[in-house]
Amino acid sequence: MSLADYKEDVETCFGASCGFCERKCPVYQILKKKTFTSRGRNRAILGIIEGKVKPSAALAEAYYQCMLCGCCERWCALPDTEIERELRKYLVEEGFEIEKHKKNVENVMKFGNPYGKEDLNKWREGIKFASLKETDTLFFAGCTMPLRQPETLRRAVELLGPEKLAVMDEEICCGSYVLRTGYEKEYNELSDRFIKYLKDNEIKKIITACPGCHTTISEKLEKHGLEIEVTHIIQEYVEMLEKHKLTVKKLLGKATYHDPCHLGRLEDLIDEPREILRQISDFREMENHGYDSNCCGAGGGVRAAYPELSMEIAKKRIEEAKATGAEILISSCPFCEEQFKTIGGIAVMDIIDAIWEAVK
Amino acid sequence: MYKRIFYPFKNPNPTQKYVIYYNYSVSNNAQFGGIYVYIDKLREKLGTEKVLTEDFERYVYGADWSPRTKDEIFPPDVVIVPKTTEDVAGAVTIAYEHGIPVTAGGGLTGMAGGAVPIHAGIYIDATSMNKIIEVDVRNQTVRAQGGATLQEINDSVKDHGLWLPNLPESKWVCTIGSEIACDNDSTFGMRYGKILNALLSVQIVTGTGDILELGHRKCHFTSSGYKLKDLLVGSEGTLGVITEATVKVEPIPDERRVEMIIFPSMGTAVSYLDRLLKAGLTVEGAHINCKRRLKFYTHAYRKKYGKDPEIPDWAGALLAIIFAGDKEVVDFERNYALGIAENMEGELVKEREIVEGWWISKHTLEFPPFKQKWPDSQREKKFGAVDPGIPMGRLEEFYDVFVKTAEKHNLQILGMNAYLEHPNSIGFSLSCALFVDYHDQDEVNRYRKYFEDMAKAAVDFEGTMSTYMSDTDLKVPYFEYEHGKSTEYMKKVKELFDPKGIMNPGKKFKYRGGGK
Ligand SMILES: Cc1cc2nc3c(=O)[nH]c(=O)nc-3n(C[C@H](O)[C@H](O)[C@H](O)COP(=O)(O)OP(=O)(O)OC[C@H]3O[C@@H](n4cnc5c(N)ncnc54)[C@H](O)[C@@H]3O)c2cc1C
Ligand code: SF4
Ligand code: SF4
Numbered sequence: 001m002s003l004a005d006y007k008e009d010v011e012t013c014f015g016a017s018c019g020f021c022e023r024k025c026p027v028y029q030i031l032k033k034k035t036f037t038s039r040g041r042n043r044a045i046l047g048i049i050e051g052k053v054k055p056s057a058a059l060a061e062a063y064y065q066c067m068l069c070g071c072c073e074r075w076c077a078l079p080d081t082e083i084e085r086e087l088r089k090y091l092v093e094e095g096f097e098i099e100k101h102k103k104n105v106e107n108v109m110k111f112g113n114p115y116g117k118e119d120l121n122k123w124r125e126g127i128k129f130a131s132l133k134e135t136d137t138l139f140f141a142g143c144t145m146p147l148r149q150p151e152t153l154r155r156a157v158e159l160l161g162p163e164k165l166a167v168m169d170e171e172i173c174c175g176s177y178v179l180r181t182g183y184e185k186e187y188n189e190l191s192d193r194f195i196k197y198l199k200d201n202e203i204k205k206i207i208t209a210c211p212g213c214h215t216t217i218s219e220k221l222e223k224h225g226l227e228i229e230v231t232h233i234i235q236e237y238v239e240m241l242e243k244h245k246l247t248v249k250k251l252l253g254k255a256t257y258h259d260p261c262h263l264g265r266l267e268d269l270i271d272e273p274r275e276i277l278r279q280i281s282d283f284r285e286m287e288n289h290g291y292d293s294n295c296c297g298a299g300g301g302v303r304a305a306y307p308e309l310s311m312e313i314a315k316k317r318i319e320e321a322k323a324t325g326a327e328i329l330i331s332s333c334p335f336c337e338e339q340f341k342t343i344g345g346i347a348v349m350d351i352i353d354a355i356w357e358a359v360k
Numbered sequence: 361m362y363k364r365i366f367y368p369f370k371n372p373n374p375t376q377k378y379v380i381y382y383n384y385s386v387s388n389n390a391q392f393g394g395i396y397v398y399i400d401k402l403r404e405k406l407g408t409e410k411v412l413t414e415d416f417e418r419y420v421y422g423a424d425w426s427p428r429t430k431d432e433i434f435p436p437d438v439v440i441v442p443k444t445t446e447d448v449a450g451a452v453t454i455a456y457e458h459g460i461p462v463t464a465g466g467g468l469t470g471m472a473g474g475a476v477p478i479h480a481g482i483y484i485d486a487t488s489m490n491k492i493i494e495v496d497v498r499n500q501t502v503r504a505q506g507g508a509t510l511q512e513i514n515d516s517v518k519d520h521g522l523w524l525p526n527l528p529e530s531k532w533v534c535t536i537g538s539e540i541a542c543d544n545d546s547t548f549g550m551r552y553g554k555i556l557n558a559l560l561s562v563q564i565v566t567g568t569g570d571i572l573e574l575g576h577r578k579c580h581f582t583s584s585g586y587k588l589k590d591l592l593v594g595s596e597g598t599l600g601v602i603t604e605a606t607v608k609v610e611p612i613p614d615e616r617r618v619e620m621i622i623f624p625s626m627g628t629a630v631s632y633l634d635r636l637l638k639a640g641l642t643v644e645g646a647h648i649n650c651k652r653r654l655k656f657y658t659h660a661y662r663k664k665y666g667k668d669p670e671i672p673d674w675a676g677a678l679l680a681i682i683f684a685g686d687k688e689v690v691d692f693e694r695n696y697a698l699g700i701a702e703n704m705e706g707e708l709v710k711e712r713e714i715v716e717g718w719w720i721s722k723h724t725l726e727f728p729p730f731k732q733k734w735p736d737s738q739r740e741k742k743f744g745a746v747d748p749g750i751p752m753g754r755l756e757e758f759y760d761v762f763v764k765t766a767e768k769h770n771l772q773i774l775g776m777n778a779y780l781e782h783p784n785s786i787g788f789s790l791s792c793a794l795f796v797d798y799h800d801q802d803e804v805n806r807y808r809k810y811f812e813d814m815a816k817a818a819v820d821f822e823g824t825m826s827t828y829m830s831d832t833d834l835k836v837p838y839f840e841y842e843h844g845k846s847t848e849y850m851k852k853v854k855e856l857f858d859p860k861g862i863m864n865p866g867k868k869f870k871y872r873g874g875g876k
Contacts, residue, residue, distance in 0.1 A: 015738040019533035032488040
């Protein structure tokens, strides 16, 4: 794909000019310049295709200030986030990179994670996983939970039963960060390794703990035509509850749930967490939830490169959570949770920890 | 507040400048006072953050929803994103000094190019001024900055049980400043009228940079002075930039029922509405669609059933009618109205999906995720309309003119709609719409010829050229066809507010050129 492949879409946007994408775009609602909206970006791409707009550092700066959260796409029938990703790819090819992203991508390629950390397997200490000979189900932890929420991760597999799960010796990065910051060559390299691993080991199912990994792996498998089931850990718990393999009691007080964009809007995993939370807490919804959930401000490399903007967006989401009267803000994404914890003002909990505490 | 921070970029071509301030499309105003000077002054006055000069930033502001080809995108020389009235006044003062055109815009969803800066210069993106200044619940008024969207105004009052009912479909994006400036129509016009009925007071920045308050504060009417406030309705930013407005809001009705009734002709539907008014019913909204037009509103239906709804052959018009209020009143009014319909050849549409699909499209906008109708409905061809007003008794006759004129210019008909826009009366505005291939310059040109013929035909019918889009640059060549000698008086009014003719130049009247 190239930018020119989206010519018809960006022309359609020019023809529609409806601006519906603006109302819920968290970035536009703070920065209030039309350049920061999907309409603005589509128009700029039209300009690039028509030779009226030149790619520049300022253009790159504007369009990296987007979380790829899909809040715009909810109200549009064009593939706006896909177009944004293509634009980033183009910008990287044209040499307009952001130092911070470049560094993080180098880290991914070298250490398997954007943080440049080496020992990501520490969280597994003492847990006895199955070998690949014993199971064809792979548990994929990702890079962020092992570093930021090792205990949560341990609980996650404990609840599932580690004896039924295999893990990669050293996880091959799913490439979410690399893909979303426009580094196609590097992403393809990671993907090839990842796919090879799955094929070599005849994996039939992957359980993910991180929403970013979940969407990226699903997308990868679809692209390569591999029929491997990918689930998010929440789906596993819902099934266990339904089959009474897990029983919980109502234990938590007033709680609300923040849908991570990658899980809710982009993967349609909206009812599942609620099924669980209604059983274990005094649950209430935020005004914007499910498909209409607002973003936490972390995605698309925004937290890394534009921390102030990112925090401003997180702050708004916390306000929404507090307005429900909830005492606990529950989510299921290490990035969202990190955002909310940084802002504070409400207790933040991962859904895995919530279930862990509620298990009878 | 978030402050923009610059991060270092890697650029493989060190000879390329990162920030190109004075790039292409320097307007012809450069000769009057110099573009470089005035942009520097804007930066000094407003701060660099609020002054956008990159080509990609300007390109976004070069077109609205009007039928035009991509070769007809007109980027301004500079965009400003003001936060306060003083920012706007500062920018206009500089523009006045240098004779630079100033075009203000809101959501850029206008249907006729009103906000397109055809003579370049400064574009004021008023949407950055979207604060709600005061909600006065007891007096049922809201004061908002000119760039607040109608939705933002409604969000600010809904918890008080109030709403601003003067709402076009585009309410999520359309700003209060634009609603005043282009005088758009409203879904609920038959009860609440257009924005003039709600507008109590307006603050503007005139073409000299003066800040003026026009209107009657929080009072509903006045008999003191000239009604200068009213001049702003439909002024298209040619008299000044609207920076704040006070509007009256209304209690939210508890219950709403939307129905559709089929009539053999559009004329019968008009007579029917007249009969309802005679009976003493209060209709919140009424829209008469010709049979062709309904298809534009059945997106939700098509998504669900994969086909268009079936409408009987004898149908000539579909009246969508809205009743709102207390449940008992709504039920009574609805039943009474349906009883009258039966005696006037009207047949209720029983398939609720048709009615609800229309309502989603027209008002709630509750499209299924990722499936809103607009972009796809504009993919190959787009909606292009003309908005004449005609005497109510001649609708059928004018429908023939519509069809013949479209055929004459070899354009595909989308359909006609009569929106009832005058409170408690059958005064309507018309939307005579086509599908326009905006990838084809010849077709866009033919659409403009059609637009001219239809506008003139409306005047010949003892009507008016425009009822909700205003004049823009399209009607400039034949403005006098409707306004005759009064055109000169109008020009004098403009001169009073805008002595150098820099405010949205080229709209309503020809641009006189720079200021010096
Ligand atoms: C999806 C969709 C649905 C629509 N539905 C309707 C409908 O139901 N009814 C209808 O009538 N129209 C409708 N329209 C057309 C359009 O939305 C309206 O004309 C609306 O009033 C335009 O608002 P805007 O904020 O986008 O204005 P813009 O296009 O940005 O500007 C409109 C005019 O107002 C002037 N202006 C804007 N702000 C200011 C200011 N602060 N001071 C002075 N002048 C200013 C501009 O210069 C321009 O002349 C629709 C359009 C779309 C895309
Ligand atoms: S991106 Fe979609 S929602 Fe936004 S203006 Fe374009 S078509 Fe409309
Ligand atoms: S993906 Fe999110 S941040 Fe990016 S333009 Fe869309 S709504 Fe805005």
